[in-house]
Amino acid sequence: MKTPAQTEPAVPGMASAATNSSVPVKSPLSAKLSVRPKPSAPVYSIIVPVFRTPGKFLAEMIDSVTAQTDPRFELILFDDGSDDAELTAAMQAAAARDSRLVVVAGTENIGIVGATQAALAMAAGEYVALLDHDDLLAPTALQRVGDVFDAAAGAGRPIDIVYTDEDQLHPDGHFRVAFRKPDFSPERLRGQMYFGHLTVYRRSLLAQLGGFRPGYDGSQDYDLALRAIEVAAGVQHLPEVLYHWRIHPASVSQRPDNATVFDAARRALADHLERTGVAGAVEQVHPVGIYRIHRQLKSPPLVSIIIPTRGSRGLIRGVSRVMIVDAVRSVVELSTYPNYEIVLVADTATPTAVLRDLKTIAGDRLRVIPFDGPFNFSAKMNLGAARAQGDLLLLLNDDVEIVSPDWIETMTALALIADVGMVGAKLLFEDGTIQHLGHLYEGGEVTHVAGGAPADWPGPVGDLLMEREVSGVTAACALVRRDVFEEVGGLSPALPINFNDVDLSLKITASGYRILITPFAVLYHFESKTRLRSVTAHEVGTLRRRWDHRLVLDPFWRHDPVEVATAQAQATAAAVVARKLIAG
């Protein structure tokens, strides 16, 4: 995607169209002329509110549309009272050259919402694509989006929304910072308007919703997306960069005074919560427009914290500690959640003195389940689950320390969402760097997202600052509903030590549930202080026999690994410098 869109060479789709009409293809221009369609039957309506667009940008935008490999579109340009004769002339000239262009001029400036709504009202296509007046479409954008709609309909699962990846067109003419979006992630959408461009809606859906709402200027697309996913039959991500967002000093998103935009976004989210029957509040947690939903828990259900242990000692911050005692003490002393029990699955080798200390610390909350047998994390967790009294099972390792007092509330609120199967937490290494913020299954490897990054690293596009869908979470701290746990058969006894949480995650997502990670429940995880992690070939074989096909591409972390590694290394280096500066 390094060459400007309008000079892309002919692509296979165009070649086949040319072959059918048995006319040799010489240039894109001749192709365009040869396939000029009947304007009466557009499939796509591309709606563009125009306001004082620089002539060059307008021309490039129009060219990127007319160069589409799927010609069945109409381009609706709604001039929002620019009062610019040159611009008007340019649009009319373009419309004269191509009958698929519809140019409408508003008499006065009515703002982005009104202009977009007016353009939408004129749309006749089956699908509506939203394009900004100075951005560019990739030549195959409509064709590829159409393929996705058609494939879904062909498979009997029609969808209403398709969104694609996008990148930025910089003033030097280069395309940079590709945003490789995750597959449909409703939770993430509640934290960030990540759909962005290109988003294409079925027009009947927009008609049902009444289009854009006034009063949400600057966040009208976000508001529309939130209302749309509430009723859409299906939402599909198309993981290809088909949209180029022009970056220049005058573009709206570059302006610093975005307070009203963020306020509109907050209101849009609050409305979304109200419509979907969620009692809660919206908080903006980052200036780039990242939000947190605080969900209210009306009556806190009993949470069973299941901790397998053998009462081992370990070095924590240079001091030898009985880890389970420290872990339980931090749970009991810090947690604000009122209704939980601690189900301790203790090896028979656990010292009685440790159990006595735990009883003193946790009192009646503690239940001790003796476990007799060789180390088997899965079997111990399953036994704890079988003996737990709550309907929410919080799987926890014994080498943790609580940081967020409201960790159980935060995780519980998410775990109670019907289609959520499991919720993970943000775990930190002893040195404060990220140990876990979600699993990453990519290229046959099982790793952690952003492992070792500074605790406050936002990730490539703020990913790590919000609650979001992930492929899996570690069982070192995971909240799972009992019905889900039983439906998928708990932790597999075939994986006694490693990968049992990966297997559990894949079983849960394979059963149709979402897995969420929340960065707002923070714990220390003194990883591998308890035992050395050595993976056997048998474990790898067991995992791959089941899930090889799910370990190729991670649907929720599609970033370029090299770009992520570079950014993470920079963040780590910056953190080191900052630490040195503080240390003087």
Add this chain to the structure above:
Amino acid sequence: MTDQDSLAADPTDSAGVADQYYQCSHLGRSYTHEDPQLKVLFGEIADSLVSLFAPRTSYDAGCANGFLVRAMADRGVDARGGDISERAVESAPPGLVERLEVKDLVEPLEGTYDLISCIEVLEHMAAEDAQTALRNLCAATDLVVMSSAPDDFADPTHINVRPTAEWAKDFARHGLFRRTDVDARFISPWAVVFQRSRSTTVELVGAYESLLAPLTREVSAKRRALLQTRRDLDEALAPVNAAVGEVAGRLDEVIAERDYLLVERDLLQRQVEELGNADLVAERMRRLAMADEIIGLKAEIAQVRVHSENSVVQARRDAVQLQSDLTGARGVVSEITASTTWQLGRFAMLPVRMVRFLQRSLGAVSRRAAGRPHR
């Protein structure tokens, strides 16, 4: 204090006050000659006075019922006494009463005496009257035994309580000085014997210093002794304190032991419950394992399907590629066939091709013929 004891009942003068005073119970006992203890007490005082001073004549100023007068008289002294309380004087028995007079000490005494005692009297008199009385006493004798409580402000009739030093200064003004060699504590802790003397300041300093030195030494010695006692006490108590600590520690141990046993009991109870629930738990675990196995198999099937679908897609891609390669090859072929050299060559090779064609046709026919019966 009851109404009966109240001084506000009817006293109109100091004599009246004194009359009432002697009847009051606050003196600790009935102030009568029938009290044998008082007789012993005043006897002892008289013994001391006689042995110390061997007076021929004595006067007890403020003598009340005359206890001391009688005790002195009994020891051969020509003892006299006077008191402002008529009632007190009159209550004295015959033989004694003649030695007593009703006397207000602000009036000068008649005659002179070897010894005048004035015990717990002056503090009851107004300051000015007390000074007059003191002058009168000093005019009538060279030797005074005086006792006046220096710090008893609690008694409401004590209207002129002064430190002993102040009384001593008053006596000194009249030429009487403390006999530092006499310890008058047989009367009271603050009693002093004053004697007329022409002592110089140097002699007085010597006298007082001689008195002070042993006292200072004694106080120091006693303080040391007190400290030592305290140390000894601490030492003696050390094992006791240790024992107390030990007992407390043992108590903690017992409590810990009790808590431990409670935990053990709970664990046992749980284990008992567990035995009851064992079947249920085992069943749950079996179901989990079954669900795991089923979902695992489903995953394996899904994986096979994905792999086969991928194979099909790959095969299609290969086919498209082959087709395009073929198209390319055909293009090359048609270009070659269009060339003159190729057409000439082809013409030259015509007979050979004919032969090959006939061979292939015959072969095909014979194979078909051979295969027919099997269909």
